[in-house]
Amino acid sequence: MKVLATNDDGIYADGLWALRDALSALGEVIVVAPDRPRSASGHAITLHKPLRVREVSLTNGEWGYCTNGTPSDCVVLGIVDIVGKPDLVVSGINVGANLGEDLTYSGTVCAAMEAALFEVPAFSISITSDEVEDFGPAAEVALRLAEEIGKHGLPPDTFLNVNVPPLPREKVAGIAVTTQGRRRYQSRLEKRLDPRGKEYYWLKGDLEDALDAGDTDVKAVARGFVSVTPIHLDLTDYGFIDALKGWDLFRSR
Amino acid sequence: MKVLATNDDGIYADGLWALRDALSALGEVIVVAPDRPRSASGHAITLHKPLRVREVSLTNGEWGYCTNGTPSDCVVLGIVDIVGKPDLVVSGINVGANLGEDLTYSGTVCAAMEAALFEVPAFSISITSDEVEDFGPAAEVALRLAEEIGKHGLPPDTFLNVNVPPLPREKVAGIAVTTQGRRRYQSRLEKRLDPRGKEYYWLKGDLEDALDAGDTDVKAVARGFVSVTPIHLDLTDYGFIDALKGWDLFRSR
Numbered sequence: 182m183k184v185l186a187t188n189d190d191g192i193y194a195d196g197l198w199a200l201r202d203a204l205s206a207l208g209e210v211i212v213v214a215p216d217r218p219r220s221a222s223g224h225a226i227t228l229h230k231p232l233r234v235r236e237v238s239l240t241n242g243e244w245g246y247c248t249n250g251t252p253s254d255c256v257v258l259g260i261v262d263i264v265g266k267p268d269l270v271v272s273g274i275n276v277g278a279n280l281g282e283d284l285t286y287s288g289t290v291c292a293a294m295e296a297a298l299f300e301v302p303a304f305s306i307s308i309t310s311d312e313v314e315d316f317g318p319a320a321e322v323a324l325r326l327a328e329e330i331g332k333h334g335l336p337p338d339t340f341l342n343v344n345v346p347p348l349p350r351e352k353v354a355g356i357a358v359t360t361q362g363r364r365r366y367q368s369r370l371e372k373r374l375d376p377r378g379k380e381y382y383w384l385k386g387d388l389e390d391a392l393d394a395g396d397t398d399v400k401a402v403a404r405g406f407v408s409v410t411p412i413h414l415d416l417t418d419y420g421f422i423d424a425l426k427g428w429d430l431f432r433s434r
Numbered sequence: 435m436k437v438l439a440t441n442d443d444g445i446y447a448d449g450l451w452a453l454r455d456a457l458s459a460l461g462e463v464i465v466v467a468p469d470r471p472r473s474a475s476g477h478a479i480t481l482h483k484p485l486r487v488r489e490v491s492l493t494n495g496e497w498g499y500c501t502n503g504t505p506s507d508c509v510v511l512g513i514v515d516i517v518g519k520p521d522l523v524v525s526g527i528n529v530g531a532n533l534g535e536d537l538t539y540s541g542t543v544c545a546a547m548e549a550a551l552f553e554v555p556a557f558s559i560s561i562t563s564d565e566v567e568d569f570g571p572a573a574e575v576a577l578r579l580a581e582e583i584g585k586h587g588l589p590p591d592t593f594l595n596v597n598v599p600p601l602p603r604e605k606v607a608g609i610a611v612t613t614q615g616r617r618r619y620q621s622r623l624e625k626r627l628d629p630r631g632k633e634y635y636w637l638k639g640d641l642e643d644a645l646d647a648g649d650t651d652v653k654a655v656a657r658g659f660v661s662v663t664p665i666h667l668d669l670t671d672y673g674f675i676d677a678l679k680g681w682d683l684f685r686s687r
Contacts, residue, residue: 221478410670
């Protein structure tokens with residue numbers, strides 16, 4: 182099995198190498214990752230400037246390719262040029278949750294989305310804590326999931342988004358197949374004054390941790406489960422099409 | 435009606451001001467847009483550095499707010515601080531198609547997505563050509579759609595993505611309610627050598643204009659129609675959940 186590993190925390194992030202080590206049990210794992218942290222870069226790709234790739238050796242003895250691009254750029258560069266079409270793309274292990282509406286903001290998740298556009302099976306994996314001590318349980322989930330994808334494949338236009346609670350292995354309640362939930366952000370901005378008295382803003386997101394209805398990723402992780410959510414590339418709201426056809430859009434003016 | 439207008443081509447783009455002028459028929463239109471082109475920025479938001487807002491007067495006599503952030507940042511800043519909760523957010527008029535898989539790459543489309551997360555009705559609007567002479571027909575569509583949204587509202591978690599063919603008004607075939615299609619990109623990278631003999635890459639996307647099955651945005655625009663696609667914030671692949679539950683993820687190792 183040939184695996185392309187990437188992330189949005191950058192090539193020096195421990196979670197990436199924990200992922201690489203775990204997946205090495207399945208075959209060759211090639212790392213193509215951003216040269217610096219690119220959190221919240223969404224599905225951004227770099228069109229306005231050239232991209233560079235270089236090989237990096239790490240002090241832990243590992244090596245990989247890094248680029249000046251986004252996580253999605255890394256997947257394009259990896260699949261089209263550096264690695265060739267792999268059997269699997271895995272993005273992570275991210276430090277911080279990618280649940281509910283986080284998905285489209287997340288560089289981690291959108292790297293897996295990019296792979297799905299290339300018709301390569303893919304998943305993203307995150308630990309739902311901003312401070313991670315042990316990547317072991319998440320790495321184990323990644324390996325298990327990679328084995329199952331190897332066995333079953335994934336449907337076209339579908340990838341998986343995985344979130345692992347920050348618990349010791351024996352405290353993880355299990356693995357739950359979930360839907361994408363909603364987390365409401367209570368406040369999104371903080372306005373400050375700089376030393377020259379001028380206003381500036383920090384974006385933030387204080388979560389109102391409402392547990393929404395249904396078997397959602399948000400709820401599963403809050404209950405100690407690993408959540409696995411299948412995500413589809415088609416965002417059409419099919420349920421609204423008939424009503425929309427009834428609108429008076431065709432009136433001549 | 436209070437409208438927040440933004441885009442990803444930046445505050446100096448003509449399409450933004452054509453949009454602003456058209457929507458002024460409905461009430462107050464406040465522009466909050468990026469200070470430079472931010473195409474293909476997806477749903478990226480800026481967490482790693484502060485955001486600034488400044489007022490800009492244009493030589494055409496117009497004025498608006500610009501920020502150093504992404505289109506989605508502009509929507510957050512606009513709704514939370516500058517404008518307050520508007521009745522409608524419109525993003526565009528973009529120069530270039532946002533069809534099929536372009537949606538999640540597009541700063542234009544994801545600005546409307548951001549508004550939907552704030553539970554504000556929103557749509558994105560693009561002209562499917564990289565060279566636009568006349569924004570008139572698209573501006574007229576934007577006004578018509580804004581009127582209808584004012585009358586009917588939009589369902590929760592839903593926004594609209596609109597694409598207008600680059601045709602004179604009388605040649606536009608009509609307005610079609612569509613699904614999100616697929617356009618296959620034939621090649622995605624061009625590798626070059628710099629003057630020092632080092633490799634670099636340009637991302638590109640040569641389109642294989644396969645007309646996919648169903649009433650898609652891609653097909654409608656190719657036939658001269660304006661496409662209006664309802665997009666939902668929930669990306670869950672509900673059709674794959676039962677099969678995924680059958681996977682052997684729970685085996686103890």
